[in-house]
Amino acid sequence: MTLANRIIxxxxxxxxxxxxxxxxxxxVTSHDSAQVLGMTFEAKxxxxxxxxxxxxxxxxxxxxxxxxxFFPTKNLLGRIILISDIIMTLLLDSSISACLAIxxxxxxxxxxxxxxxxxxxxxxxxxxxxxxxxAGFAASILYFLLLLCSFHNVLNLYSLKA
Amino acid sequence: MTLANRIIxxxxxxxxxxxxxxxxxxxVTSHDSAQVLGMTFEAKxxxxxxxxxxxxxxxxxxxxxxxxxFFPTKNLLGRIILISDIIMTLLLDSSISACLAIxxxxxxxxxxxxxxxxxxxxxxxxxxxxxxxxAGFAASILYFLLLLCSFHNVLNLYSLKA
Numbered sequence: 001m002t003l004a005n006r007i008i009x010x011x012x013x014x015x016x017x018x019x020x021x022x023x024x025x026x027x028v029t030s031h032d033s034a035q036v037l038g039m040t041f042e043a044k045x046x047x048x049x050x051x052x053x054x055x056x057x058x059x060x061x062x063x064x065x066x067x068x069x070f071f072p073t074k075n076l077l078g079r080i081i082l083i084s085d086i087i088m089t090l091l092l093d094s095s096i097s098a099c100l101a102i103x104x105x106x107x108x109x110x111x112x113x114x115x116x117x118x119x120x121x122x123x124x125x126x127x128x129x130x131x132x133x134x135a136g137f138a139a140s141i142l143y144f145l146l147l148l149c150s151f152h153n154v155l156n157l158y159s160l161k162a
Numbered sequence: 163m164t165l166a167n168r169i170i171x172x173x174x175x176x177x178x179x180x181x182x183x184x185x186x187x188x189x190v191t192s193h194d195s196a197q198v199l200g201m202t203f204e205a206k207x208x209x210x211x212x213x214x215x216x217x218x219x220x221x222x223x224x225x226x227x228x229x230x231x232f233f234p235t236k237n238l239l240g241r242i243i244l245i246s247d248i249i250m251t252l253l254l255d256s257s258i259s260a261c262l263a264i265x266x267x268x269x270x271x272x273x274x275x276x277x278x279x280x281x282x283x284x285x286x287x288x289x290x291x292x293x294x295x296x297a298g299f300a301a302s303i304l305y306f307l308l309l310l311c312s313f314h315n316v317l318n319l320y321s322l323k324a
Contacts, residue, residue, distance in 0.1 A: 041274075049266060090306070093252050093259070094259035097255070097259040099263070101212045104211060112204075113205075
């Protein structure tokens with residue numbers, strides 16, 4: 001792997017780490033309350049299992065990015081990291097997709113199922129969640145790019161040997 | 163690539179094709195209706211954008227699996243197929259995750275958001291959706307295995323050359 005490639009991968013991992021940490025912080029601090037028919041209605045991320053899954057995956061991704069940041073990517077270890085990168089990309093992809101599905105219901109509701117949109121009542125909560133999902137989406141895209149880069153490198157490495 | 167590897171990949175693609183087609187058929191035929199307060203309440207997959215996305219991704223995956231089934235996986239084409247396999251795995255992963263998030267709300271509801279579970283009213287619909295998600299999950303897992311196999315082969319191919 002050339003030095004330029006190594007720097008690109010290092011930077012992608014660093015950016016992905018930043019995006020995941022941002023996603024966690026923005027999601028965890030999301031909070032809003034509304035008065036509906038005299039009752040206080042409180043919105044927080046922990047009320048939705050999907051958002052908890054999202055935070056969990058991003059904590060895992062942050063820890064993983066931080067640990068792997070300084071690992072060498074040679075030989076067997078390089079292969080193991082590549083497989084772990086694939087799994088991490090799938091987990092990030094899964095968590096962001098699940099959250100987007102729930103966010104869509106929160107924003108638009110689903111009249112057929114009788115689920116009303118909630119963003120009109122708790123706009124601050126929805127804005128926070130939207131910000132967090134943008135950061136999570138960025139982390140997911142960065143991991144996909146990282147995967148393409150690592151993959152390209154591994155193939156080239158073996159091509160060069162040949 | 164040895165003949166055994168080629169057969170394994172062929173079979174994985176064939177199984178993934180079957181799983182995707184099953185997921186589409188079961189989802190599209192899901193239908194149930196219930197009487198709530200004298201009004202007829204009809205449940206079908208097309209009422210939920212996430213389920214439409216799921217069907218769309220599985221149609222794409224079926225078409226892709228069918229086309230690639232008979233392609234040779236050598237040289238540049240092999241690389242392009244590997245990248246397309248990664249993208250297809252991510253799309254299947256994304257669609258099944260989004261559907262699971264919605265299905266969880268359909269089954270358990272979310273009392274904090276005031277979204278009531280609907281599976282008590284339309285059990286036949288929920289059973290169909292559950293069946294479809296199992297098939298979709300199988301397709302997703304099969305594509306992940308396929309990815310690991312192709313990846314392993316490509317690496318070995320280049321190792322052998324070296």
